[in-house]
Amino acid sequence: MYKIGVIGDKASVSGFKAVGLSVFPCADSAEARKTLSRLTKEEDYAIIYITEGLCRDIADELDKHRDKMLPAIIPIPGMDGSYGIGMTGVKKSVERAVGADILFGND
Amino acid sequence: MNVNPTRMVMTSLKKKLATASRGHKLMKDKRDELMKQFLELAKKNKVLREEVERRLGEVYSNFTIASAVMSPQLMEEALMYPTQSVDLSVSTKNVMSVDVPEFEFSSAQEGADNIYPYGFAGTSGELDKAIARLSEVFPVMLELAAMEKEASLLAQEIEKTRRRVNALEYIMIPQLEETIKYIRMKLDENERGNQTRLMKVKDMMLAEAILEKQAADEAAMEEYERQHPAG
Numbered sequence: 001m002y003k004i005g006v007i008g009d010k011a012s013v014s015g016f017k018a019v020g021l022s023v024f025p026c027a028d029s030a031e032a033r034k035t036l037s038r039l040t041k042e043e044d045y046a047i048i049y050i051t052e053g054l055c056r057d058i059a060d061e062l063d064k065h066r067d068k069m070l071p072a073i074i075p076i077p078g079m080d081g082s083y084g085i086g087m088t089g090v091k092k093s094v095e096r097a098v099g100a101d102i103l104f105g106n107d
Numbered sequence: 108m109n110v111n112p113t114r115m116v117m118t119s120l121k122k123k124l125a126t127a128s129r130g131h132k133l134m135k136d137k138r139d140e141l142m143k144q145f146l147e148l149a150k151k152n153k154v155l156r157e158e159v160e161r162r163l164g165e166v167y168s169n170f171t172i173a174s175a176v177m178s179p180q181l182m183e184e185a186l187m188y189p190t191q192s193v194d195l196s197v198s199t200k201n202v203m204s205v206d207v208p209e210f211e212f213s214s215a216q217e218g219a220d221n222i223y224p225y226g227f228a229g230t231s232g233e234l235d236k237a238i239a240r241l242s243e244v245f246p247v248m249l250e251l252a253a254m255e256k257e258a259s260l261l262a263q264e265i266e267k268t269r270r271r272v273n274a275l276e277y278i279m280i281p282q283l284e285e286t287i288k289y290i291r292m293k294l295d296e297n298e299r300g301n302q303t304r305l306m307k308v309k310d311m312m313l314a315e316a317i318l319e320k321q322a323a324d325e326a327a328m329e330e331y332e333r334q335h336p337a338g
Binding site for chain 1: 141142145146149152153156157159160163164166167170171174182183186187192193194195196197199206207208210212237238241242245248249251252253255256258259260261262263265266269
């Protein structure tokens with residue numbers, strides 16, 4: 001059985017606790033980086049959601065797990081709105097596969 | 108390639124070329140199919156992400172209102188002990204020989220049909236709404252996670268396959284063809300050289316034979332003249 005983790009600033013993630021996810025409030029990106037590497041080492045977590053505000057500075061940590069099957073590290077918007085980082089991830093995948101951005105050209 | 112121009116080497120290279128072309132064709136088919144699936148997935152992924160982001164935004168705004176109405180301590184207290192716990196099981200799905208995860212979750216609840224981990228006395232209605240919405244969004248978020256992971260794994264596989272296709276198409280196969288051509292020309296050249304040499308030897312042997320014959324004839328003539336002195 002796997003668990004689902006949520007990393008983010010306290011205000012954004014507290015609600016996720018109520019639906020039964022494991023929540024790890026982090027104040028800054030250094031703390032988030034530490035938490036993330038701890039969670040990925042434990043291998044109990046199949047999905048780790050991380051708020052965009054925090055994953056902006058630790059993109060390299062996220063990229064490490066991009067090619068592995070587990071865990072799936074998914075950026076979600078935080079309380080302060082979306083920075084488009086999650087979308088950039090999708091875009092990156094497309095660019096990687098096709099060689100050019102063909103889906104998002106219009107917007 | 109640096110090889111000995113022999114028939115043996117050429118045969119083995121020809122075999123290699125056949126394998127390489129076959130591999131190239133297969134890889135190309137794989138790449139095309141992967142690409143097809145990936146593009147569909149990426150389109151869906153984009154839509155789903157937009158939906159999740161929008162709905163999460165709503166959830167957050169509900170939370171914001173709730174936290175404005177309630178004191179932070181009370182809010183934290185209310186959310187501290189979840190009644191739900193989520194168990195996630197992961198199975199793998201094979202898409203064109205790429206293993207992608209599939210998530211399935213089951214949430215265990217303590218109280219019957221009660222997603223709210225608190226009594227209603229001290230909390231605001233907005234918090235209820237926020238949590239209800241969040242638990243609605245949650246399955247979609249799971250779907251998004253699976254889809255995004257699949258997309259990035261497929262993208263990786265496509266990249267790898269494309270590299271292989273290109274390596275075969277632009278390096279391996281031309282090189283093999285080139286080398287085979289080189290060996291064939293070298294062998295033909297040897298063949299012609301041999302032919303000429305043989306012809307030359309034949310000419311020389313003929314000339315020698317003629318000379319010998321002439322010498323023999325002359326000797327016979329002399330012999331005859333000696334026996335029958337001219338009268």
